[in-house]
Amino acid sequence: EPEVTQTPSHQVTQMGQEVILRCVPISNHLYFYWYRQILGQKVEFLVSFYNNEISEKSEIFDDQFSVERPDGSNFTLKIRSTKLEDSAMYFCASSARGGGETQYFGPGTRLLVL
Amino acid sequence: AQSVTQLDSQVPVFEEAPVELRCNYSSSVSVYLFWYVQYPNQGLQLLLKYLSGSTLVKGINGFEAEFNKSQTSFHLRKPSVHISDTAEYFCAAGGYQKVTFGTGTKLQVIP
Numbered sequence: 001e002p003e004v005t006q007t008p009s010h011q012v013t014q015m016g017q018e019v020i021l022r023c024v025p026i027s028n029h030l031y032f033y034w035y036r037q038i039l040g041q042k043v044e045f046l047v048s049f050y051n052n053e054i055s056e057k058s059e060i061f062d063d064q065f066s067v068e069r070p071d072g073s074n075f076t077l078k079i080r081s082t083k084l085e086d087s088a089m090y091f092c093a094s095s096a097r098g099g100g101e102t103q104y105f106g107p108g109t110r111l112l113v114l
Numbered sequence: 115a116q117s118v119t120q121l122d123s124q125v126p127v128f129e130e131a132p133v134e135l136r137c138n139y140s141s142s143v144s145v146y147l148f149w150y151v152q153y154p155n156q157g158l159q160l161l162l163k164y165l166s167g168s169t170l171v172k173g174i175n176g177f178e179a180e181f182n183k184s185q186t187s188f189h190l191r192k193p194s195v196h197i198s199d200t201a202e203y204f205c206a207a208g209g210y211q212k213v214t215f216g217t218g219t220k221l222q223v224i225p
Contacts, residue, residue: 042218098210100163104160105150
């Protein structure tokens with residue numbers, strides 16, 4: 001069964017450093033998403049991406065965040081200058097369509113900013 | 115704007131007993147409703163979803179949920195839980211793309 005994969009599974013970085021989280025969505029999906037879950041808190045939407053551009057983003061997704069689909073398979077989330085409060089589990093998801101179509105989630109990348 | 119409320123942060127239940135996990139949503143527009151399960155150190159797995167049609171939705175692992183528009187609820191039920199159901203359960207409401215999650219309910223099944 002096709003699945004969303006994410007790398008790395010864990011990342012530790014120093015405050016102020018740039019990190020890139022990588023995702024490979026399900027191959028025939030057209031919509032891609034990033035969510036994050038701070039430890040002990042709920043899953044929060046960050047951004048959705050369709051047709052090579054951001055289609056919706058939350059207030060969390062400020063200028064230090066960016067997303068890119070550099071090739072036909074990868075979908076990345078870049079955090080330019082990490083802060084302590086960026087420590088969280090980051091989930092990538094993809095769906096074939098919008099409009100209530102099931103979003104399939106990857107296993108997540110646990111980011112720890114020291 | 116959508117919001118999702120899960121009133122119970124933890125629900126302990128004995129094995130083979132029934133369980134109901136409560137979820138209420140608010141939205142000014144039609145929503146799609148979901149229940150996801152998260153096992154320890156894993157991602158989110160879809161249990162079931164409601165888009166339209168029959169208000170009783172059946173999902174995987176014997177779970178079902180009922181959409182109640184008048185009460186703006188989408189409670190999750192299982193008639194007999196198993197140890198392997200121990201996990202965190204998230205109710206979520208979706209618009210066209212963004213999905214808004216509740217704070218989660220930890221289901222602890224007691225042997």
